[in-house]
Amino acid sequence: MSTLRMFKILKLRNNNVYGKRLLSTLTTKDAGYYDVIIGGGGLVGTSLLVSLAKNETLCNKKILMLEGAPEYKPQSRSTYSNRVSAINKQSVQLLKSINTWDFIESIRQKPVLEMMVWDAISGESINFNHPNFSDSVACIVENDLMLEAMYRQLNDLPNVKIMNEAKIDNCLLPKDGAEKSEVTLKSGEKFTCDLLVGADGFNSTIRKAMDVDNYTVMYKQMGVVATLELDTSECPGNTVAWQKFLSTGPIALLPLTDNLSSLVWTTTYENARELLKMSPSEFVDSLNEAFSKDYRNNSLVNNVMKFVDTVSPFKSNQMLPTPPKVINVQNGSRAQFPLGFGHASSYACKGAVVIGDAAHRVHPMAGQGVNLGYGDVLKLTEVLAEATYNGSNLNDIQYLLKYEQARLRANLPIMLGVHALQRIYCNDFAPLVLARSLGVKFTNSVPPIKKFFMEKAMA
Numbered sequence: 001m002s003t004l005r006m007f008k009i010l011k012l013r014n015n016n017v018y019g020k021r022l023l024s025t026l027t028t029k030d031a032g033y034y035d036v037i038i039g040g041g042g043l044v045g046t047s048l049l050v051s052l053a054k055n056e057t058l059c060n061k062k063i064l065m066l067e068g069a070p071e072y073k074p075q076s077r078s079t080y081s082n083r084v085s086a087i088n089k090q091s092v093q094l095l096k097s098i099n100t101w102d103f104i105e106s107i108r109q110k111p112v113l114e115m116m117v118w119d120a121i122s123g124e125s126i127n128f129n130h131p132n133f134s135d136s137v138a139c140i141v142e143n144d145l146m147l148e149a150m151y152r153q154l155n156d157l158p159n160v161k162i163m164n165e166a167k168i169d170n171c172l173l174p175k176d177g178a179e180k181s182e183v184t185l186k187s188g189e190k191f192t193c194d195l196l197v198g199a200d201g202f203n204s205t206i207r208k209a210m211d212v213d214n215y216t217v218m219y220k221q222m223g224v225v226a227t228l229e230l231d232t233s234e235c236p237g238n239t240v241a242w243q244k245f246l247s248t249g250p251i252a253l254l255p256l257t258d259n260l261s262s263l264v265w266t267t268t269y270e271n272a273r274e275l276l277k278m279s280p281s282e283f284v285d286s287l288n289e290a291f292s293k294d295y296r297n298n299s300l301v302n303n304v305m306k307f308v309d310t311v312s313p314f315k316s317n318q319m320l321p322t323p324p325k326v327i328n329v330q331n332g333s334r335a336q337f338p339l340g341f342g343h344a345s346s347y348a349c350k351g352a353v354v355i356g357d358a359a360h361r362v363h364p365m366a367g368q369g370v371n372l373g374y375g376d377v378l379k380l381t382e383v384l385a386e387a388t389y390n391g392s393n394l395n396d397i398q399y400l401l402k403y404e405q406a407r408l409r410a411n412l413p414i415m416l417g418v419h420a421l422q423r424i425y426c427n428d429f430a431p432l433v434l435a436r437s438l439g440v441k442f443t444n445s446v447p448p449i450k451k452f453f454m455e456k457a458m459a
């Protein structure tokens with residue numbers, strides 16, 4: 001089917017599907033009580049809304065989602081969005097459980113069959129794939145497509161309301177003496193609920209109201225994103241995700257189609273500014289140079305790695321990986337995002353919990369952010385259904401702590417691992433380069449260790 005025809009069909013469907021429901025979102029006069037209020041309608045908040053509304057035990061609960069941004073409108077599919085996510089098996093499981101995966105698959109998603117990662121300074125590389133490429137290691141999906149699939153599921157769910165341009169100003173929780181959790185919007189409107197869920201991103205107002213410590217690090221780096229056209233004549237099918245660790249940060253290509261990939265280039269503020277100002281052809285040249293230039297010019301690193309090659313059974317591949325050449329950048333697809341680390345010391349208190357980036361913000365180099373958030377959604381839905389089944393209130397702290405403990409156990413090792421990688425790799429201090437390169441060489445050469453890391457990253 002031609003792209004234009006697909007776009008027309010989608011537009012028609014969208015008008016039918018959303019026209020009615022958007023009219024039924026709350027007006028500013030509807031104030032009141034809800035069982036659950038979700039603050040923030042990004043990928044994680046919206047997936048929780050669908051997950052709760054579709055859960056057999058919870059489907060009678062009244063749920064309100066408050067989103068600060070204007071109402072959601074699906075984007076045209078005539079081009080690819082510059083915001084995409086590498087999602088793992090557990091996330092696909094969540095998307096399947098809320099009936100959104102079939103729609104995503106019917107439109108577009110790209111399975112990644114292999115990941116190739118290498119160190120610019122030592123040249124040491126590691127690749128991840130399932131035996132004989134029997135299964136994908138991740139799927140690349142546009143964020144907007146995931147949101148669209150979720151919104152389609154919300155149609156005709158009577159107990160669910162979405163309010164847009166509803167910026168949460170402050171919250172009062174049972175710990176402050178309130179009987180129920182209470183939310184006040186910038187407009188002055190108030191709502192109360194049994195459980196307030198903070199899904200309002202890394203600057204979360206709800207987390208601040210919970211009074212939990214939030215450990216943050218600003219990496220002083222930007223993530224530059226863009227949609228790129230590649231010459232894939234040497235890489236048919238374009239099924240490999242490439243990531244090169246430069247001393248300023250990693251540069252990565254995530255496949256979207258047979259000849260399009262999405263860029264995430266972590267770099268300094270200054271370089272990001274320049275990359276955004278360049279003409280398209282200068283930008284393409286900078287990308288090709290960053291991917292193809294041989295940075296192996298540190299004699300200490302080169303000599304030690306050569307020596308290790310001669311005395312150890314683990315030999316390095318002297319050839320550097322060769323990703324496909326970039327030939328064009330999609331008009332208007334360049335953008336930048338500040339990168340940082342954040343972790344709340346606690347995810348729950350009586351009457352409130354945090355999920356997604358509101359609870360944990362991680363560097364995108366390992367593609368884990370939204371995957372951790374979807375993991376929160378799966379667990380929180382399970383715990384709230386259990387509380388309801390057992391006749392408990394949704395704000396029962398025993399159940400909320402169950403959510404917190406399970407998610408801290410799952411999230412913390414990944415958060416710390418990615419933070420450590422950021423620290424170790426955004427650095428050209430020779431002893432550190434040697435240590436990390438020997439670690440990669442060892443991991444790549446010992447199959448059980450490699451399998452362990454692969455399973456942890458792609459679970």
Ligand SMILES: Cc1cc2nc3c(=O)[nH]c(=O)nc-3n(C[C@H](O)[C@H](O)[C@H](O)COP(=O)(O)OP(=O)(O)OC[C@H]3O[C@@H](n4cnc5c(N)ncnc54)[C@H](O)[C@@H]3O)c2cc1C
Nearest residue numbers: 040042043044068086168200201223356357368369370371
């Ligand atoms: C360049 C880049 C690449 C990435 N790549 C990947 C990847 O490949 N894989 C992956 O898993 N993750 C990736 N991530 C991370 C991922 O995008 C985030 O973890 C994820 O989007 C967080 O979703 P969220 O819903 O928790 O938060 P957000 O997306 O921040 O959503 C929060 C929502 O809350 C709303 N809001 C905020 N404050 C208020 C308020 N006061 N009142 C009402 N509403 C409010 C906002 O408008 C927003 O809609 C990447 C991130 C970046 C920057």
